[in-house]
Amino acid sequence: MGLERNAQFRLEKTKSELFPILLSEKWKQYLPKLGVHYFGIFSRNREQLDQEYRDVRIQIQQLLYDGGEIEREKQKIEIKQLIQLEDKKILREKIFQNISLAYLNANKRILIQSMYDHRLERYQLENRKRNLEIQTNLLQAVEAKSLKQWEVDFYAKRIHSQALRETSYLELKSSMYLDQNESLELEPGITERIEIFPPTSSPIEVDANHPMRKKNRYQLELAHLEEESLKNDWKPKLVLGGYLGRNGNQGFPLQNEIYGVSIGFQANLGGSSFVSNTQNGMQSEGNGIQRIPGYGPQAVGPGENAFQSGSFNLFDEVNRDKKRYDARYNLLQSHTEREQTELYLRNVSKSTEVKLVEEYQKYTLYLHFLRSAFLTLKQKAEEKKLNQITEIEYLKTEEEVFVAFEQTVDHYFTYIATALELVILLGEDPFSNRYYHLHHHKYKSEFNQLLSDWREQIPIQNLEKREPTKGKLTPFYLEDPYEMR
Numbered sequence: 001m002g003l004e005r006n007a008q009f010r011l012e013k014t015k016s017e018l019f020p021i022l023l024s025e026k027w028k029q030y031l032p033k034l035g036v037h038y039f040g041i042f043s044r045n046r047e048q049l050d051q052e053y054r055d056v057r058i059q060i061q062q063l064l065y066d067g068g069e070i071e072r073e074k075q076k077i078e079i080k081q082l083i084q085l086e087d088k089k090i091l092r093e094k095i096f097q098n099i100s101l102a103y104l105n106a107n108k109r110i111l112i113q114s115m116y117d118h119r120l121e122r123y124q125l126e127n128r129k130r131n132l133e134i135q136t137n138l139l140q141a142v143e144a145k146s147l148k149q150w151e152v153d154f155y156a157k158r159i160h161s162q163a164l165r166e167t168s169y170l171e172l173k174s175s176m177y178l179d180q181n182e183s184l185e186l187e188p189g190i191t192e193r194i195e196i197f198p199p200t201s202s203p204i205e206v207d208a209n210h211p212m213r214k215k216n217r218y219q220l221e222l223a224h225l226e227e228e229s230l231k232n233d234w235k236p237k238l239v240l241g242g243y244l245g246r247n248g249n250q251g252f253p254l255q256n257e258i259y260g261v262s263i264g265f266q267a268n269l270g271g272s273s274f275v276s277n278t279q280n281g282m283q284s285e286g287n288g289i290q291r292i293p294g295y296g297p298q299a300v301g302p303g304e305n306a307f308q309s310g311s312f313n314l315f316d317e318v319n320r321d322k323k324r325y326d327a328r329y330n331l332l333q334s335h336t337e338r339e340q341t342e343l344y345l346r347n348v349s350k351s352t353e354v355k356l357v358e359e360y361q362k363y364t365l366y367l368h369f370l371r372s373a374f375l376t377l378k379q380k381a382e383e384k385k386l387n388q389i390t391e392i393e394y395l396k397t398e399e400e401v402f403v404a405f406e407q408t409v410d411h412y413f414t415y416i417a418t419a420l421e422l423v424i425l426l427g428e429d430p431f432s433n434r435y436y437h438l439h440h441h442k443y444k445s446e447f448n449q450l451l452s453d454w455r456e457q458i459p460i461q462n463l464e465k466r467e468p469t470k471g472k473l474t475p476f477y478l479e480d481p482y483e484m485r
Contacts, residue, residue, distance in 0.1 A: 002099045005177035009095060012088045019081035026074045033061040037243075041289065041297070053289060054254060057245025067235025072225055079222045086215040093211070093424050095175075100430070101417050102172040107190045108413040109165040112406055116158040118455055119402050191451075192442045194416065198364075199357050200434055206345040207427030213345070216338040223331040230327050236267035243281070247288050256302075257284040271320045276310040345425070352422045356435070359418055363411040367447060370404040374450055377401050401454060412447065 003009055037059050043051040063070075173184055206213070241262040246254035260281025267274045281290065282304055289297045292307050380397045383389045419435035431438045 001178075002095055002176040003092065006095050007177070009088070009091055012084070012091055016081070016084055016088065019077055019084070022077045023074060023081075026070060026077065029063065029070050035059050037245075039289070039291070051249070052251065053247065053249055053287075054251070055245065055247040055258075055289065056254060057243045057247075057258065059241065059243045061239055061241040063237070064240050065236070065238040067232050067237070069229065069232070069235075069237075072229050072232075076222060076225050079218050079225065083215055083218045083222070086211040086218065089211040090215070096430070097421065097424055099172070099175045100420055102168070102175040103186070104190075104413050104417050104420070106165075106168040106172045106186060108409060109161070109168040110186065110188075111191065111409055113161050113165045115402065115405055115409070116161050119154070120158065122398065189442070191412070191445075192448050193439045195437045195439060195443050195445065196360075196363075196412075196415065197435055197437070199353070199360055204349055204353055204422075204426060206349050206425060210345065210425075210427055212341050216334070216341050220331075220334040220338060223327070223334040227327045227331055230323055233268050234270070236265055239264040239266075247283070247286070249286060256286040256288065258282065258288060260305075271315050273313045274310070275313075276308075278306075278308045280304070280306040349422065349425050352418060352425065356415065356418045356422055359411055359415040363408065363415050366404055366408040366411055367450075370401070370408050370450060371446070373397070373401045373404045374454060377454075405451065405454065408447065 035058070037055075037057050039055040041051070041053045169184065170180060173180060173182065176184075178184060241264065242260065243262075244259045245257075247256050247258055248254035258281060260279060262277065262279040264278075265274075265276040279290075281300075283300060283302050285302050288300050288305075290300045290305050290307065291297050292309065298307075377397050377400075380389060380394050384391065384394045416436055419433070420430055423430055423433045423435065428434070
């Protein structure tokens, strides 16, 4: 959908339709040029005899030799078509990458927002418990008021998370050229289908047929062809022509048969040009008119008629030096762009790999911390049931798990996004590669298992009013008031 709606990509597809037309035009130059020509002269003047002359002939011309220029022009068009194809590939990869990164970011914000919503349920549960404790004198109203800062911080973060989620949706729609009012539903559970692999230590290398590399090779080839065309422009062009028809001085039908052949020669000599034409014709009877280039119509009679013409024009190609300069400049520019592309691909691939290793290490670090924090949470939950710890101690542990989850999710998606950028650069499959694999069905990973277990960890408490219990004093009863629930 994003490719179909992208205006620039549609223009590139339309542009690709031009090259077959240009190639067809070049091919036509190999074919004979056939035409029908009519010529008439009428003179009805006072004190002169009336004259009437008509000439109808079929003319044909065939290019015999052009020094290979048409073939080189064909090759230039074919190379330009290949360059445009690589440009289209680069644009397609850019669009695909932008949409994919926006898609991953939207999924990340949805998942984080769901965690905030899940956490909100816990806060609301604690709020109801706190109100019951105030009513049963287990908690002083002043103490309850001092605990509001926890909720303020959380709600502020949740509001920010909601804004980020909405922004991520808009960015995804923008990358797909969707209107903000158009509906867009994302299929849930993307994390349940992705299997992550650690970055390999084997050296990475950008694919030799990467579109940017192929484009540079084609540009260099095109520059060589331009230079070759300039070096071979001295080779002459030879054209063979002929005609067959009738003429007459008495109206239709025309009385006299005419036919003939012509040879044209043209050559460039260091900025000067030489042009020569030769024509030999026959007329059966009557008088005719022979049109000589540069001299106009000349009267001829029955029998053989011929003419030869030639001209040598000194330095008539004033742009020749400019063409030579452009050819050298384009060749140098192609070499420079190729070197810059190689440097760019090496540096970007290496820097992306360094970032990828960093993100994976952070992901595994936070995953390890999350695993440890979650085990601690389970332990604290048991201790809380036995009244061995205060409610605030349990909430602090729960908050650590929540923060660990948020950080783990962030580095999880950043790792995948960075890996996506790298595999597109390397020319690998963006759905299955050395860094991750997208399964068609659910894949059970430790991260998803921890996320599922945490969601099931909300304690279901009896929220009915209860009286304070009396028992033997234990150390945690002697804690400071602000630490008590």
